[in-house]
Amino acid sequence: MTSHGQHLTESELVDLFDGTLAPVRRQHVESCAACAAQAADLAMSAQSVEQADVPEPPPFFWTQFSARVGEAVSNEAARPAIARFGWARASWFAAAAGIAVALLVVVVTLRNAPEDVSVAAPVVLSRTAGADVADALPDDPVDLESDEAWAVVRALAEDLDDEQMDDEGVSAGSGATERMTLQLTEAERIELARLLQEQLRLAGVSESAS
């Protein structure tokens, strides 16, 4: 069978509807009842769709809409620099947060592991001077609201949304990061903040983040 004789593909039917189908294929439609019927169906469906107008909103709507958007944008512009980086710069935030999440998982997992299970020292702690810093650090609860180191972690976490996390290949259940971070000791939080600040410096935005 020649291409002239073959039935139209879905793509060709759309091309026919658009008026961009090659003349040789259009000839086929003229001699093929099945393709002609499909083309007619397609056109009829498209025609019914075109009838569905969007109702015009109330006349005052546009002014209110622009005002609302303008207010939201002004608020956005007034936010600290760390909180309004664009996607390009925010992507590394997601990466940093990904690192933070990974570190937290390691720390929490190891801390919750049974004592008779031999495991390597957590990455977050192995980068500090002491051999087993976790045991040596105080475990007292601290006021998270006034914890400066923790503020860095919070600022990063607040700036992330699910889309960014997904785009960076990081996924966690809702509130999972918060739950994990609340299990850290003060020393671990400080170390986590230090590592994140190090990442911030490497990315060249430490001034904005402070």
Add this chain to the structure above:
Amino acid sequence: MTSADAAPKDDAELVALCRAGDTAAFDVLVERHRRSVYQLCYRFAGNHEDASDLAQDTFLRAYRALGTFKGNSAFGTWLYRVAVNVCLNRKAGKRLLTEPIDEREFTDRSADAADRLVQRKETAAVVRAAIARLPDKQRATMILRTYQELPHEEIASILGSSVGAVKANFFHALANLKKLLREGDR
């Protein structure tokens, strides 16, 4: 140069001003694109309230993401991409409701012209409801192709798919709509 300068600016110039901190330039972009973005959102949401929220969210997200706009496509196309993502993401978290079909209480039923208007509104609402039942990609393709009148290439860019996939989605969207509208007639 600021957005307040007399000469009208194209979108790319306004985007550059926004990036330099001129929020008034973004106001101009909003004014320029608000209707088409709202209409696109309405096609997804099916009602004014949600369409309004989605359109506002679209502009706010676009503002936040201006740094990633490279100018490879028209600003409007990029904005549609943001809007489609906002609409599809919102839809995943919330079941959007379509407006009631019957709006006859606002019209004079005795007049032929009014009857035709009512008929047209009813048909439009039925079609919108049918479109709302299409799978996401088919619906997005249908909306961008039919109502925003975008070429397949641009739709492919917005949806992150191939031109072939866009054509296939358009074909199946129309075929499914035919079925859905027939079901509605029964």
